[in-house]
Amino acid sequence: CVRKGQPTGARAVGCLAGDAQSYILFCDFFDRIIESYHGYKVTTDIVQESDFNYDNLKGGDDFDQAYAMSCEVTAGRSIEDYCFPTHCSRGERRQLFTLAKTVLEQLGEDLPGKLYSIDELSHESEGRRVVMDSPPLSLIKIGVARDWPDARALWLVRDGTLAIWVNMEDHVKLVSYRSDACLQEAFKTICINVLKLETLYKKLRHPFIWKPHLGWVVSSPAEVGTGLKASVTVNLLHLAENKRLDDILDRLRLQMEATGCPGIYKISNLQTIGFNEVELTQLVVDGVKLLIRMEKRLENNGGIDDLVPAQK
Structure with missing residues (x-):
């Protein structure tokens, strides 16, 4: 149920949980x-840690712009007392949507934004690049597209x-994308707003699901821990052939x-558990810088053996 891809393919798991209790x-x-x-x-002896202090991240705003093209940070969260999207009923999904709408209205008081239904996303709009005519194939395969596009x-x-x-792969998923590849700012945006959402959901007595030994629990085992x-x-171009x-x-x-x-590839953290949010993002920052150094060496017909890090 775990498939390891080629160098240019991501790993994937072949299962999802129906609810948080499934993990127990x-x-x-x-x-x-x-x-x-x-x-x-x-193991229950080790507690998954979190660190949303974005100032602890070193670098991420200084990638070589000739190589780094864009960046993205995402964080998934699930809401206590509800089944995951793979298993939830239409009624649960609508309740989750109502909760999210209330929370996002409050979030919008400090961070102005707009909530679009999926129906609205099926039509192009000036100033909004997101268009969704039908459910993504990935959601159809895992049964999350039931009753589409409701809630x-x-x-x-x-x-x-x-x-x-709201109500896609996870109950809530935050995405911060930047075309300037400034991972530091994208990470900061996620940290600030994950904490804001956590506070708002707690006020409504529906906190995010947290298990001490698993961290933030979501439907996919590939994203438990931090969900990040x-x-x-x-x-x-050259390193991909090495x-x-x-x-x-x-x-x-x-x-x-x-x-x-x-020649264009997306580099990301594989692991989401066993490290906190800052540590995982730091792995990406340091790793991308090293990969760019290797690419420059190979462009000049140089070797990279001395740059290969010790075993993880």
């Missing part, structure tokens, strides 16, 4: 999946720094995914 009732199954995917042994929505911040999806993915899109690439990515704890454009 079927721990013998899910713990093995988490261990295999993340290389992290689940799904996207909240967009007016200045374009943040988007929040940080990625940088980079031009690595025979040591698989080994290098493993040592850096990163994954590399093709974008469809020759």
